[in-house]
Amino acid sequence: MEDFLIQNQDFLAQNLLYLLLAILLIVTAFKAVRIVPQSEKFVIERFGRLHSVLGPGINLIVPFLDRLAHRISILERQLPTLGQDAITLDNVLVQVETSVFYRIIEPEKTVYRIRDVDAAISTTVAGIVRSEIGKMELDQVQSNRASLTETIKQSVFAVVDDWGIEVTRAELLDVNLDQATRAAMLQQLNAERARRATVTEAEGRKRSVELAADADLYAAEQAAKARRVTADAEAYATRVVAVAIAENGVEAVQYNIALKQVETLNTLGASNGSQTILVPANALEAFGDAFKMLKGRG
Incomplete structure (x- = not known):
């Protein structure tokens, strides 16, 4: 009986030893494997000093010597x-x-x-x-x-x-x-707006004066051009008369005077006033001379 009890005790002790060894192996394997998530990194220390940094995935460490000191998130x-x-x-x-x-x-x-x-x-x-x-x-x-x-x-x-x-x-x-600075800036802004409005108004008046002066200058230039054309026409007419006098003498002068008299009488006759026209006696002679000259030129 005593031998049987001793054998059972030895068997239990042996089984317990095996069980402890199995537990030790499981714990060792568990401590040796570290699975690091994608969003983290593990800082591993050995004997209190930095040993390594584990990246995402499965990592192996030395159990009981290495320990996980810090789990650091690498997310933003x-x-x-x-x-x-x-x-x-x-x-x-x-x-x-x-x-x-x-x-x-x-x-x-x-x-x-x-x-x-x-x-x-x-x-x-x-x-x-x-x-x-x-x-x-x-x-x-x-x-x-x-x-x-x-x-x-x-x-x-x-x-x-x-x-x-x-x-x-x-x-x-x-x-x-702050409120005081805001108020000061608002006052400055209003003053700047008023200044810009004044400048714009002044520039508008200045532009208006410039345009009016340009218009007056343009009108004066056009009037000068018109006077120059009229003067050129009168000068041309004078040259024509001078040439005619130089070529025909007194007859050309008399012809021109008679022609002016006829034009004047035509103008008086076409007016809306009285149809009675007083003609000097010597005007008939002038008309006759003018008709003779016209016929002679015809």
């Missing part, structure tokens, strides 16, 4: 909207709102060089925004927001590179002014 993160005061180059106090997006690309730097990543980035962005806005006047801040955003992004990227972080976006959301 957005910091809460940051608001801070800044003073422009022309001494205007503005309230700036910024938004920063980043992701961790080197976890071994992030976990061993910085404790609070979000707070560190927020402080860095606030300092850079104040510094950059302090180099610009208010009008430049409003009009060059895109270039200012790019400058802030590059400056933040240069600072956080040692932390294993990539800044994907840095947006300047809004630039707000």
Whole structure:
């Protein structure tokens, strides 16, 4: 009986040993295999020091020597909207709102060089925004927001590179002014509008005067041209008469005078007034002479 009990005890002890070995193997295998999700990276330490960084997929480590120290998400993160005061180059106090997006690309730097990543980035962005806005006047801040955003992004990227972080976006959301500054700017804007209206009205009056002067000048030029044409015509007629006198002598003069008298009588006869015309006695002789000359020329 005692031998049977001793054999059973040995059998139970042996089975228990096998069971413990099986459990140990299962635990060892479980600890040796690490399955890393696509959106994470694992930081592995050995004896308290950085040993490796595991990427997505199945990874093997040395159980009981290596341990999982940090699970780091590599997804893009957005910091809460940051608001801070800044003073422009022309001494205007503005309230700036910024938004920063980043992701961790080197976890071994992030976990061993910085404790609070979000707070560190927020402080860095606030300092850079104040510094950059302090180099610009208010009008430049409003009009060059895109270039200012790019400058802030590059400056933040240069600072956080040692932390294993990539800044994907840095947006300047809004630039707000206090009430007193808004009122002053509104007054300035109204004054500028009034000035532009006055300038436009003055330019309109100036243009009107210029157009009127151009019209008067054009009219004077046309009148001068008309007088020049009339003078040329009279000069031509005078030359014709002079040539006729030079060729025909006194007869040409008498013919011209008689022709003018006939034209004058025709004009008087065609008028709407009295049809009674008094003709001097010597006018008949002039008519006769003119008819003789006409016949002679015919």
